[in-house]
Amino acid sequence: MPSLHPLLSGFAPIWALTGVGYLVARAKLLGPQAETVLNRFVFHVAMPAALFLMISRTPLDRFANTSMLAFAAGTAVATGLGLLAGRLLFHRKAGELAIGSMASGYVNSANLGIPVTMQVIGDASFVAPVVLFQILLVTPAVLAVLDSGAAGRRALLTLPMRNPILLATALGAVVSAAGLHLPTEVNRSAELLGGAGVPTALIALGMSLHNRPPAEGRSHRAETALTVGIKTLVQPLVALAVAGPVLHLSSHQLLTVVLFSALPTAQNVYTYAREYGQGSGLARDAVLWSTLASMATLSVISWSLGPA
Template sequence: MPDLHPLLSAFAPIWALTAVGYVVARAGLLGPQAELVLTRFVFHVAMPAALFLMISRTPLGSFANPSMLAFAAGTTVATALGLLAGRLLFRRKRGELAIGAMASGYVNSANLGIPVTMQVIGDASFVGPVVLFQILVVTPAVLTVLDSGAAGRRALLTLPLRNPVLIATALGAVASATGLRLPAELHHSADLLGAAGVPTALVALGMSLHNRPAAEGRSLRAEVGLTVAVKTLVQPLVALIMAGPVLHLPTHQLLTVVLFSALPTAQNVYTYAREYGQGTDLARDTVLWSTLVSMGTLSAIAWTLRPA
C-alpha cells in the first residue's frame, strides 16, 4: 500500500490556509465584508491572471487524446447527475443548478492534481489537458448560465466582454495558438497576481466557515452528501470503465485518468458561487467534504491500480 504521508503533505496546505481564514474571521481582523472582498479579488484579478498564463503556455491540442476522452466521460456523467439531483430531488433554481452540477464534476486539478500524481506516478503532465478542458469547456458553460440569470439585467451576448474569467480564457487561447508571449516584466507581474489566487480563495473559504448559519437543514446535508459521493466515487468509476474496458488504455494512463477524476471539488466552484450569490452553502460544504473524503479514495485508487 502506498505511503500515506506524501498524500497528507499534498493536502496539508489546503487545510492550513482554510484554518487561517477561519481564525481571521473569528478574530474579526479584516471586518465583516472581508470574505466578499477577498472572493471578488480572486474572481476579478488573481484568477484571470493565473488562467491567462496557464492557457497561454499550454498547447491547445493537448487535450485531444484517448485519456481525455475517458476523463471527459466521467466529468459529463458526474455533472449530469448533479444537475438532475438538484432539479428533481432538491428543487434548485437555475443558477444553483449550475453550481451543483459544477461541484459534482469540477476537479481540483492544479492544487492537488500536480502533487498527488507526482507522488503516486511521478508524472503530472496530464494536468495541462485537464485544465484546458475545464477552463475552455466547463467553466464558460457554467458562467454563461450564472450570468444569464443574474437578475435579468445583463445581456448574454456581451458576457464574454464583461466576465474577467472568460476574457482571460479567450486571450490565453489566442496567445497559445499564436505563440505570443508577454514581455518579461508583465509576465512576472501576472505570475505574482495569479499566485495569490489559490491561497486567497482558500482563506476566503475558511472565513465562510465562521460566517455559516448556526444550523444547516437536513435537505442541504443530504444534497452535500450526494454531491460528494458523485464527485469522489461515481466520477472516477465512470472514468475507470471508459479508460479500461472501453478504451483499453495502458496501466499508467488508466491510473492517471482515474486519479484526476477522483480529485475533490476545486475551490473555484466556491469562488463562482460566492461571486454570483448562487448555491454558496452547497459549494462551500462540497469543497470541504470532498477534499476530506478524497484523501481516502485517492489512497485506495493508488493502492488498487498502481503497478507492482
C-alpha cells in the first residue's frame, strides 16, 4: 500500500519552483515584463523543442490501446462540462471557453504523471499515449479556437505554420512516422531547450501569483471551484466507470487510467492562456488549486484501487 510521502515527493518540485517565481516577482529581480517574456520563451522556444523531441521518439501506434478509451472518455466529459459551465453559467467568449474546457480536462501527464505512477504502480509507460492524445488531439483543437480569435481573417489552414506548438507537433509526428533518427547534435540541443520549459513555466506561474489582481470576484471563485471539481473528481470518476463496468480492464490498467485522469491541470494551460490573453486568471488558479486538491484524490485512489 503506497504511503502519502512518496506521492508528495512528486509535488515538491512544483511547489518549490512556483514559490521561487513568487519570490522573484516580489523582489522585482527581473523587471515588470519578466512574466510575459518567460511565458513567451516557453511557448515559442522551450515547449516546441520538448514536444518535437518527445513525439519524434514515440511510435504513433502507442495510441492503440484499450486503456486510452477510458482516459479519452474522462477527458471528453470533463472538457465538455467545462465548456458548458463557461457558456451557460459564466457567459464566457470563445477563447475563454477554450481555456476553461482545457483547464477542466488537460492533465499534467509527464511532469507529475511519471513520478506519481512510478511511486504507486512502478510503471510510467502510460505516459506516452496520454501525451500523444493530449498533444495531437486536444491541444490543436484548443489552439485553433484561440488562434482563430487572435488571427482575425487569417486562414485556419495556415495555423500549423504560424503556431510553434502545432508546428513542432506536426514535425515530430512526421519524424516518428518516417522512422527517422536525428543527429546527436539535434537531439541534444532539443533536450537542453526542452528541459528549460517546465521550470520556466512554473516560475512564470509563481510570478503571476504576485502580480494577480488584489481581489477576485465571487464569479471567478465559483468558476475556479467548479473547474477544479470537474478536473479532480468528475474526470477520474468517468474514467473509472468506463474502465471498469464498460471495458472490464484489469486492476493494473484500471488503477493506471484513473490515476492519470485524476492528475491536476497542466501548467501548459496557463502558458497558452497568457500567450493569447484569454482566461489566464482561471488557468492560473485551476493549476494551483487542482494541484493541491489532487494530492488528496490521488492518495484516495492509490489506497482504494492500489495493490494490497
